[in-house]
Amino acid sequence: MADATGSRARYRRILRFAARYMVQAWWYELVLPHVGLGRLAARGRARRLRNIARHFHGLAVSLGGLMIKVGQFMSSRLDVLPPEITKELEGLQDEVPPVDFPAIRALAEAELGVSLERAYEWVDEVPVAAASLGQAHRARLTPADAADTGFADVVVKVQRPGIDAIVDTDLAALRRVAGWLSRVRVVRDHVDLPELIEEFAHTSREEIDYLHEAQNAERFAAGFEGDARVAAPDIAWERTTRRVLTLADVTAIKINDVDGLRAAGIDPAAVAKEFANVMFDQLFVDGFFHADPHPGNIFVTPIEPDGSGRAWRLTFVDFGMMGEVPDGLRHGLQRLIIAVASRNSSQMIDSIRDVGMLLPSADTAELERAMTALFARFGGMGFAELQQVDPREFRDFAVEFGDVVRSLPFQLPENFLLIVRAISLTSGMCSSLDPQFNIWNAVEPYAGQLLRDERGNLTQAVAREAVSTAGVLARLPRRLDDLATRIEEGRVSVEAPRVDARLRVLERLGRRVVSAVLFAGLLVAGAVLRPDEPMFGTVLMALSVIPLLHALFAGLGGRRGPRS
Known part of the structure; x- marks a missing residue:
């Protein structure tokens, strides 16, 4: 009865928060501009956003669960959100309050079927990390288990007691909020929020199944076998269940610990570049990617210098949230990244359509003009350079092309939510490691490599393009004659x-x-x-x-x- 009462209170608290700030956004972003008070609303926007971030921070820390996941995503958007907002939320990476050890002990022993003293030689009662869905404790395997696995020092992840009920409540609240937002036309026309929430629900369910996470970890490690840049922890299967996961202790320097990296003689800018390349490989080549690459899930591990002279590698942990990119979508994303690198707005729009983000019926002439102007003005700029641009330029650009973008029938294809999340976290992470990080510098050589890898296909594509061009030239006289006839008959219409x-x-x-x-x-x-x-x-x-x-x-x- 007490649990049910707590769930209802949690549910209502999330809905009250969402309703309050949805009404505030409606008033300041829609009503006031319509009565000529747009400048007044704009002047207070930064303060309002900081206030929302501050209140959400408090809500997420007090509730935990999936609210922490939402806050972690927002805190990593250094490339999009104002620094005041990301700074207000960045503490969510480390502020999750831990569960008292007696409750952790009880759950772990019930899952393993033996006391912790028999399961492990030693367990540290102080958690090494407390996450939204579970927490981790350092431990040591018994000599017999260590002999079987090949390692002794481990980290034991244990689910938070009652997390299943918490996830159910949070998902119910998120479904309700999605229903509210779906009544707003601009939201409804561009994204199927209920469908996205269901995708998020599926991902969340997988994330609290540690057997599934252990399988993901082994699959990830196999994908990078022989790659000196990347490592993943081994699994102690004898001490792993659905709610308890035991894996080799691979903790090292957190990827966002810039001072720690420099103290170890590691250049944060080099880490940013390598991290971007590794994530690109996962997304655009392998098709199996880490969808939660926030700072708590990635370490930089010092090693003996390899053949390239690099004396460190990236060690990924926490494989509960993984994504897969189907072959068709992956090839479409490869074409998209090549188009972005070459600043080809026409090819980029074709790629967006091919991956299913734009309905085939969309008239993209104005969008192509907008992207051409965007590339001409801001293309090639890094995060630090964009921060120096006069905000009025961004505002003028938004005024000129905002209606064009909002009018187009954009949609997010299946599995795209995790892709967007991974790219967003990657971009934010690289910008925090190196304020001068230029995403173009990372994309261009990568796109060039994709082109070189597809050289055989490129030759075929050139041949197909030549045949297509010949066909167009052959039909051109007839089409010009038809156009002249329509002009004479007054049947030509011009759309503006x-x-x-x-x-x-x-x-x-x-x-x-x-x-x-x-x-x-x-x-x-x-x-x-x-x-x-x-x-x-x-x-x-x-x-x-x-x-x-x-x-x-x-x-x-x-x-x-x-x-x-």
Whole structure:
């Protein structure tokens, strides 16, 4: 009964938080700009975001569970979110309060079927790490088990007691919030939130199954077998169950410990570059990738210098959240990264369409123009350089092309949520290691390698392109003759979507001005007549509310531009 009461209270607390700040966002980002107070809303935006981050920080630390996962993701978006926000949330990586050891002992012994004293030679009661779904303790295997496994020092991961019920509650709350957001047209048109929540739910279920995590760890290690850049811990299967995981102790320098790296003679910038390459390999070549590469899950381990002179390697841990990229999607992503590296906006849009992020019916002419302008102005800039750009330039760009992007039918294909998460965490991590890190410098050589690897296919593609071009040239005279005939007959139409959009804005503005005038007329007339005709005057004043509401809120759902 107490557990049920606690779950209901947790559920309501999450919903209250979401509802409060959704209403705040609606008021400041939609209502105030529509009544001419957009500048006022913009001036207080940074303060409001810091306030939201601060309150979410407190909520996540007090609740734990999946709320920590959300906060960890946001804290790693150094490349997108303002530093005030990421700094407010970055403590979530290490602030999860630990569970008292007696509760951990009870759960572990129930799972292993023996006392901890028989299962291990020694267990440290002080956790080495406390995560949102479990916590880890250093331990040592018994001599017999150490002889079987080949290692003695281990880390024992034990689930937080009652985590299944907590995950159920959090997922129920997230499903409810997704339902609310799905009623907003701009959200509904671009993302299937309920579907994404179900994908997140599936991932969360796998993450609390330590047998599944152990299998993932072995598969990951096999994928990098023979690669001196990457390591993963071995598993002690004799001491592993669904809720207890025992693995070799591989703790070393946390990847975001810049001072620790420098003290060990390791260049953080070199770590950033290698980390980006390793993640690119997982995403775009292997197709099996670590989807939770936050600082607590990656160590930099000093080693004897290898053939390249590198005296360290990246050691990954925590394989509960892994993703797979199907072959078709992986090839599409390879084409996309080549297009981005070459600043080819047309090829990039074709690649976005190929991977399923853009519906085939979308008219992308304006989007291509926007991407060309984006590459021309900001292409090649690193994170540090972008921070020096006048914010007014970003604002002007958003004003010019925001409606274009919002009007397009974007969608996230299946399995894409984890891909976006991994890329986001990678980008944020590299920027924190090296403020001068330039993602273009990482992408371009990688894209070049992809092209070299596909050289045979590239030759075939050139041949196909030549045949296609010959076909176009052969049909060109006939098409020019058809065009001339249509012009003579007056059957040629020209589409100007940007002009049409501006005209629609002016048309809505005109209707709202008329409503404002009608409101003022009814209100004044009612006020004048009310002393002599109280009933009629009151009715007129009440009716004035209708044109007032239209003047204030007309067009809230229509500003996004036409659907393609």
